[in-house]
Amino acid sequence: MCFELLGGKLLAPYFGSSVYVWGSIITVFMLALSIGYLTGGKLSLFNPNLTKYGFIFIASAMSIIPTIYFSEAIMDWVFELVEDPRYGSLLASICLFLVPTVIMGMIAPYSVRILTESKHSSGQTAGFLYFVSTLGSAIGTIVTSFYFVLWMEINQILWLTVSVMFIAGLIALVINFNKSLPSKES
Amino acid sequence: MKYLVAFPILIFISCNLSAKTIHKERSIYRNIVITEKNELRCMRFESRQRSISNQACIDLKNKDRLVFEYTQSIMAGLAIKPSPERILIIGLGGGSLPKAFSKILPDTEIVSVEIDPAVAKLAKKYFDYVENDKIKTSIKDGRVYIKRAIKQKQKFDWIILDAFNGDYIPEHLLTKEFLEETKTLLAPNGLLSANTFSGSKLYDYESVTYQSVFDHLKVLRSPTKGNRIIFACKCDEFPEKFVLDELTRNKLLLLGIDLSALIRRLSNEVDWDTSVSPLTDQFSPANLLNR
Numbered sequence: 001m002c003f004e005l006l007g008g009k010l011l012a013p014y015f016g017s018s019v020y021v022w023g024s025i026i027t028v029f030m031l032a033l034s035i036g037y038l039t040g041g042k043l044s045l046f047n048p049n050l051t052k053y054g055f056i057f058i059a060s061a062m063s064i065i066p067t068i069y070f071s072e073a074i075m076d077w078v079f080e081l082v083e084d085p086r087y088g089s090l091l092a093s094i095c096l097f098l099v100p101t102v103i104m105g106m107i108a109p110y111s112v113r114i115l116t117e118s119k120h121s122s123g124q125t126a127g128f129l130y131f132v133s134t135l136g137s138a139i140g141t142i143v144t145s146f147y148f149v150l151w152m153e154i155n156q157i158l159w160l161t162v163s164v165m166f167i168a169g170l171i172a173l174v175i176n177f178n179k180s181l182p183s184k185e186s
Numbered sequence: 187m188k189y190l191v192a193f194p195i196l197i198f199i200s201c202n203l204s205a206k207t208i209h210k211e212r213s214i215y216r217n218i219v220i221t222e223k224n225e226l227r228c229m230r231f232e233s234r235q236r237s238i239s240n241q242a243c244i245d246l247k248n249k250d251r252l253v254f255e256y257t258q259s260i261m262a263g264l265a266i267k268p269s270p271e272r273i274l275i276i277g278l279g280g281g282s283l284p285k286a287f288s289k290i291l292p293d294t295e296i297v298s299v300e301i302d303p304a305v306a307k308l309a310k311k312y313f314d315y316v317e318n319d320k321i322k323t324s325i326k327d328g329r330v331y332i333k334r335a336i337k338q339k340q341k342f343d344w345i346i347l348d349a350f351n352g353d354y355i356p357e358h359l360l361t362k363e364f365l366e367e368t369k370t371l372l373a374p375n376g377l378l379s380a381n382t383f384s385g386s387k388l389y390d391y392e393s394v395t396y397q398s399v400f401d402h403l404k405v406l407r408s409p410t411k412g413n414r415i416i417f418a419c420k421c422d423e424f425p426e427k428f429v430l431d432e433l434t435r436n437k438l439l440l441l442g443i444d445l446s447a448l449i450r451r452l453s454n455e456v457d458w459d460t461s462v463s464p465l466t467d468q469f470s471p472a473n474l475l476n477r
Contacts, residue, residue: 009357009358009467009470012329012356012357012358012467013329013358013361013363013364013467014329014330014333015327015330016301016326016327016328016329016330016358017327017356017357017358018301018327019214019215079333080337083334085326085327085330146474149469149470149471149474150471150474150475152469153466153468153469154467154468154469155468
């Protein structure tokens, strides 16, 4: 959600703040998440482990970095290419937000697989994950729109997002490393 | 309410409390209401706030009169830029500015950019706004219009920013990068005018942002209320003495505006905190600063 809100601020200088700009952003985020959920679910079928899980976090962190460096060049290019600001903002949203959001979408179903211990508790696990991710979205939305934009530049907030996801990925890797040590000995 | 429209609101708040609603229109951005009271017809955006913000008013007894003081103040620009060939207005409202300009400068091309198609429709229906080969309207976001116009190598002699009257400030129209774009679109010796926010922290930030792009600023403060018009020129120096075209002056008098009196109030005084940083596309919390 933090990323989505900043998306609106990134696009405004080129495509304005008309309703269709927000329409484009929300469409692309929803589309990306749906693709992410599907691929994340598929991926969880093949030898799921915390290492891969950590790498999904790290990959999504990395995928935001091009947005920081190339957003202006990409939007310049789209602005030249597409006259209609509706399709311009849609194309720009796809270029800037699709890949990172697909990868972020993969986290949710993969988390279900990692955390589920039995068929019996799977509903509870999924419920808990929905709780965590939606609450996280709510918190991300409010701190970004109320405070972050007042304290930092957009790119600095994006770097913060990158760092948080990167650290989360590292934590998953470290936990996995600690776990796997004793299992190798036994 | 700290909006720059606070001044006209205060004047009309009493008579508008019992104003009769003659039309209501739901646009994709907001609900627009047309009211009428004492021969004064106004367009207002419906809001939950107690204060009423009129976007435009027309005096039905004297339709050419510029009802809002800030629109009268903008006419001081005619002393700085006496015969502009092309004028760009960001934010149409009821169309009172383009109407006044077409009366004073019949040969000037006047382009108004309005984001909300419903506002343009109501301006024509209720506020006598008429389009022709000199008066044009473009339904677009102001910044998108300016970016496209630069690409098409257009030039304007005078750009007026009047898009800040709603409840929500379009933050992308208040940044250094945006002002640089308007400067690019200005012809040499072109003029930029904007009604600016006052009475909040945004005053300092906005002023500094203008300063960071334009070397020369003049301000015109309302004698009674807090609002202020900024004039910025793409020039080496503002003219020492303003040339007052007799014909223009007389035409303005017919609209109830004394150009000489306006010019006397133009000042160079810097009364804002210059230590704040300018607003940029990366840092533009205008709505949060305007509390």
